[in-house]
Amino acid sequence: MKRWLSTFGLLTMIFVLAGFGFHNRRTVEVPESLKVKEPTLVLFPKNKIVSQPNLVVPPFIGSSYIGFKEALAFKESQGNYFITNTLGYLGKYQFGIGTLQLMGVYNATQFLNDPSLQERVFRTNIARNKWILRRDINRFVGKKIKGVEITESGILAAAHLAGAGNVKKYLRSYGAIDVEDAYGTSIGDYIKKFSGYDVSVVLPQRNPKV
The missing domain is CATH 1.10.530.10 (Lysozyme)
Structure with missing residues (x-):
């Protein structure tokens, strides 16, 4: 009887662990509003601290x-x-x-x-x-x-x-x-x-x- 209980407990544990390891993975869909579709323009140096007190860096914003x-x-x-x-x-x-x-x-x-x-x-x-x-x-x-x-x-x-x-x-x-x-x-x-x-x-x- 004890042997049967031990075997049953072992099988139960294997079944539970298998359930955690092999469940179906769900795909998470990213909302359309959060998708990045094009480069983001950034003004440099936004929020940048320049260590040299005499160095001033102009913003790089192209030839517009x-x-x-x-x-x-x-x-x-x-x-x-x-x-x-x-x-x-x-x-x-x-x-x-x-x-x-x-x-x-x-x-x-x-x-x-x-x-x-x-x-x-x-x-x-x-x-x-x-x-x-x-x-x-x-x-x-x-x-x-x-x-x-x-x-x-x-x-x-x-x-x-x-x-x-x-x-x-x-x-x-x-x-x-x-x-x-x-x-x-x-x-x-x-x-x-x-x-x-x-x-x-x-x-x-x-x-x-x-």
Whole structure:
């Protein structure tokens, strides 16, 4: 009797263990809303701590219009909306008060403390320079001056630096007439540095206002 009970207990244990080991596996379906179907755009360096206090890394956001304006802003002010440089140029894109007045902005303090206004002014100024330089853009884009291919974004960046009139002189003289800002940056430098961005999203406008 004891032998029979021992055998029955052993068989019962084997049956229970087998049940755990060989049950049918269920497939879990991932909800459609959680499936990753395309690459996710990430702005670098989001939430990144830089160990070197003097090292500032600009965001990498490609060759779009956003990439263009952020790269230009980084060169001008390291992207700081609230900075005024030693020459009195204001904000993220370092506008002079004379340029601001052309677009209907007369209060420098308000401008400096309003990032949204600064962004609108930048785009408006690009549209304005596109209109002024429209013939030169059509004529010179794709050509080379001093070994550098001329692009629309390079022209517009140079106009931001030195004004559309000086860029016209540079292009029409094939680089013989160049100017530098107070820090030694020239039109040719900006044409080269900001080459190849897609700024087609901004259309030329005659005398636009914010």
